[in-house]
Every structure is written in C-alpha cells, then in structure tokens.
Amino acid sequence: MLAYLPDTHAPAWATVLTEEEAHNQGKALVLGWHEGRLSLWPPMGRETPVAVDFLQGALGYRISQGRVKHERLVKAMGRLPNNSLIVDATAGLGRDSALLAAAGFEVLMLEANPVLQQLLSDGLLRLQGQLPLRLITGRAEDILPQLTPQVVYLDPMFPERRKSAAVKKELAWLQYIAPIPSHGEEANLLKIARRAATHKVVVKRPANAPFLGAETPNSQLPGKAVRFDVYLPIS
Numbered sequence: 001m002l003a004y005l006p007d008t009h010a011p012a013w014a015t016v017l018t019e020e021e022a023h024n025q026g027k028a029l030v031l032g033w034h035e036g037r038l039s040l041w042p043p044m045g046r047e048t049p050v051a052v053d054f055l056q057g058a059l060g061y062r063i064s065q066g067r068v069k070h071e072r073l074v075k076a077m078g079r080l081p082n083n084s085l086i087v088d089a090t091a092g093l094g095r096d097s098a099l100l101a102a103a104g105f106e107v108l109m110l111e112a113n114p115v116l117q118q119l120l121s122d123g124l125l126r127l128q129g130q131l132p133l134r135l136i137t138g139r140a141e142d143i144l145p146q147l148t149p150q151v152v153y154l155d156p157m158f159p160e161r162r163k164s165a166a167v168k169k170e171l172a173w174l175q176y177i178a179p180i181p182s183h184g185e186e187a188n189l190l191k192i193a194r195r196a197a198t199h200k201v202v203v204k205r206p207a208n209a210p211f212l213g214a215e216t217p218n219s220q221l222p223g224k225a226v227r228f229d230v231y232l233p234i235s
Helices: 019-024 057-062 072-077 095-102 114-127 140-146 169-177 183-196
Strands: 002-004 013-015 029-034 037-041 085-088 106-111 133-137 151-154 200-206 219-221 226-231
Touching (some): 019 029, 029 169, 037 169, 057 095, 072 095, 072 200, 072 219, 085 095, 095 133, 106 114, 106 140, 114 133, 114 169, 140 183, 183 200, 183 226
Parallel strands (some): 085 106, 085 151, 151 200
Antiparallel strands (some): 002 013, 002 029, 029 037, 200 226, 219 226
16 A cells, blocks of 8 residues: 655655554655455545446446546547547546547546556556556656647646635645646647647536636537536647
C-alpha cells in the first residue's frame, strides 16, 4: 500500500503496511487494493474507494448497447470519418474515454498524474481489450504535437465553487492529487490541441464556467450542468 503525504506543495509517497498506520501518521489518502481493484481512499474512512472500472456500476449502464449514442458527449463529436481517433488529453478516471470508445471511436487516453496513471492501467488490465482504449502516460503538451487525431477532447480540472461540505468526495480527492491548471496552462493546452486535431477540439466545461483560456469557441452544445465547447483547428 502507498500512502499520500498531506503536503500539496511537495507531494510524495511512502509505503505503509496497514491502513491504520497511514491514519496514525496523518496521511490524507492511500492507494492500495480493495476488492481486487487498485483504489484510492482516505485511511480508516467510511467513503467508498475510487477505482477505474470501465464496465461496472453506473458507467457500465451508460455504455450499454443502445444508450451510449444518446450521450451528449458523443453528440458533441458530430459526424466523423470511420475509425476516427479521439485523444482524451485529460483522461482522469477515463469515464468519458470509455463512453467514446463504446460509441465506436478509437480512443487514446493521455494522463500525466502518476496516481491516475496507475488507476487507469489497472482498469485497462481488467477491461481485457473489450473497448478500443489505450493509454499513454505523460504530459499532453509533450505528446499531442506528435499525434494527428481527428478530435482532441479536453476536460481539465475545474475548481469547485460550492461549500466544501457539498463537494463530491471523489472530486475533492482528485483535486488533492492533481492540481487545477492555471489560466496560462489552460490556454497553452488548448492551443496545442487545436494544432494537433484535424477536425475539432471538444472542451467539457461547467455550464456557467468561463471559456477555456478565454478563447471563444466556434460552436457549443449547451446543457444544464455542463456544456461542450467546440473549436476548429489552427495552423
């Protein structure tokens, strides 16, 4: 088991033997095995651990045959050539990637955070090739210039504006291990994505959030909770 040290300015990992040991040492989160899956959770807490499982639970229901085509994310992709490649440049827990793969697209996930990399890798091992999903570990800014996907999909971490008690536990844990990008970092990633994509860049945003990098999209697919902003490629 690996325990995350509670220092967001200089995060590090240290091995502990038990969950109780991690709790006694003041570790905020642990990464270990729970019910046969690599998972993340607060030591000695009652919260359900977070793991990547592409075919089970709510995600499994959403990607079931006949449902995935109704997903707004899939609709935001529009009409694409057969065998189109979509790069999810901010993969996170890979749920949006799984929806796109279930819709018939080839999906390449990019993830820079080492904890999320391990969770995604474990999920892919258990998936056993049942969806056209692949993972490349590293910074999207470094990898995208080497690719020519039809679409680049971006869902960068966004700060939660509600009171902390109302923040979904899972989101809070992810924001703890993966820092929210700065405005400059967002603008740079969008520019790189628009240069890599041959057809479009699709950005997922909270419904009332500002445009990514302050760049006005070419079109939008609005929604009550989230919207999808669509950008055309640039040279």
